[in-house]
Amino acid sequence: MTSGNRPEFLLGLLEKMIEIREFEEGVKFLFLEGAMPGTIHQCQGQEATAVGVCSALAADDFITSTFRGHGHALAKGLTMQEMLDELFGAKSGCCAGKGGSMHMGNMDKGMVPGIAIVAGGIPLAAGMALSFKLENKPQIVACFFGDGAVAEGAFHEGVNMAAIWNLPVVFVCENNLYGASTRIDLVMKNTRISDRAAAYGFEGETVDGNDVLAVHEATTHAAARCRTGKGPYLLELLTYRRTGHSRRDPCHYQPKDERRDWFARDPIDRFAEQLQVDGLIDPDGVERIRAAVTERFEAAVEHARRAPQPTLDDLETDIFVTKEMA
Amino acid sequence: MKRQGIAEALRDGITEEMQRDKRVFCIGEDIGVPGGWGGAFTVTMGLDEKFPGRVLNTPIAELGFFGIAVGAAIMGSRPIADVQYGDFLFLASDQIINNAAKLRYMSGGKVSVPMVMRAPVGATGRGSQHAQNMERFFTGVPGLKVVAPSNAYDAKGMLKAAVRDDNPVLMFEHKLLYGSKGARAEPGAVDATSEIPDDDFTVPLDKAAILREGQDATVIAWLLMAHFSMQAAVQLAKEKIAAEVVDARSLSPLDWVTLVASAKKTGRVVIVEEGPKTGGVGAEIAAGLAERVPGLTIVRVASPDIPVPFTPILENAYRPDADRIADAVRRLVA
16 A cells, blocks of 8 residues: 555655644643633644645645644644744744634745635635636645535635636545534535536545545645646545534534544554554654654744744734835 | 726726736626627726736636635736626625735735725616625725725726735726716716826825815715715805815725815815715714814715615615705805
8 A cells, every 4th residue: 555655755644644633732732721822723633634635735836724724734834833833922923923723824835824714715726726827837726625615605616717717726625524513414415525526527536534645646646637737626535523623622513433433543543554564664663753743842832932922013014015016 | 198988098007007017817707708898897898809818707706706816816916806896795705805805914924915806886777786885895994905086097097006006906986987888888977087198107096186176165075976076066166165175086095194184274074975874984084084183073975874776766866966065065164
């Protein structure tokens, strides 16, 4: 299964997924103990979607994300430091303390600040792809959204225009079965979201979103199609959110047996086991990765706690571009 | 120099900007169909032939294509997105307000959104849903510039300035001022033509214009109401009342320097607005002037708090006219 891929690439996928998990667990603790302001929407259990997709993109490709964007950000190359600084509201955060958890992003690293209005990033992603196409640039956009976004008009409108203009967008639906607390079968008759693509005249497929290599390969295929002008692609990645919709959500709406089954398909455990079977790592090696990530996280937290906050002079800046245009 | 109406002047302005900067493109409904109309009011007529591939004719999907315009803008393109009728901006407003206007702030100054939006407004015999003045819904949105030119010179100059601005700019245009011709001509149209210079020019997006000087009262208006205010001033002059008429023109930000100077000079202000009195742009202008100029007397002339009616007798009563404006000034100076 892992053959054909370089070991360092495979180990990199594992490390990135562990980094996301440890980051999210650490951040959850910081929020619950009241160290951080605001609210959070986390992605424990969905690490393979972020890492599988972003590992198939070029550095200058772009992603759009949602209110649940910590994993996407780390996978696209944002550092734990710039994200923790942002979560602590520091001026050195990736959005200078003005974005927060729901608007993580860094344009220099190919990530638009998270669009926290459900499906709001879908037309946006199509427009970014339109710009690439108009200017004959080779880049593509991967547009992350959840199953809940499919019910929005913005999904229909953005996907349709991407289709008619053959725009280079990979629409990535992370189907974690729940929009907040509402299960998908309560809000859609056909719960196979990839079927939607055919209605717009392009291809879609459903992929095991807890299998990082399967996600990587499907995205590589979709991205290649986009880059050759064949238009958009819809990837439905089946996954599961192990934690609440937002902080302090105990997930009582997720049946116990369903949680048990999905926990048994944890993307990190599965991939670590696979790499062990292939002889690329042993259990100690996995723990060493985890320990190293945790150490980096703790150091970043200490730094973020002390990072300078914006001052009131920053309150009314960044509203408009004020420089004269060339 | 040539005499042009707003539709022609905008068409030339867009053409010149598309020639100047290849990143500029148009996106909207029915704007680029061979044998079509060039948009609802002919502004983009013929542009699709001049600029193949840069006049994008969209499905009827305002939320979608405004979002597409925002996305293209943040990647460095410079879209001009238009709706056929301003009322449709409600459909697009998530992308305008939550994305276009906020992305710069919430990114800590990293994202810029250089886009132009155009929207026709005004009560013109179309009933309630193709008629209302939308300015009020967008002037209070931080991160968005809102302009409303009343004549062809301003329309062209502001359009060009808006295209060159690195921020989202929403331009309201009045259906009765376009001077659209042929099948798209509007009954009841008002002459808003100007002498347009041959050379390149822009009009600032943050300056009001004094249309007529006077010392007895200041009349502040924009779009169609600027024309009706000028008609009222001509009438009042015959009665030896000298009204100063200010075309607010830039609705967000408001040009407080010009507005305050005129208000201080006359001490009396009439604010004229097409649209319901409650919650209008006029309310903001009144409050802002009251804060800045103690002792000022302010009166508003606006539409009643009702949807726009269809039948001409009611629609004409809805829309402030020169007589109502003149009456308000007379009462104020009496």
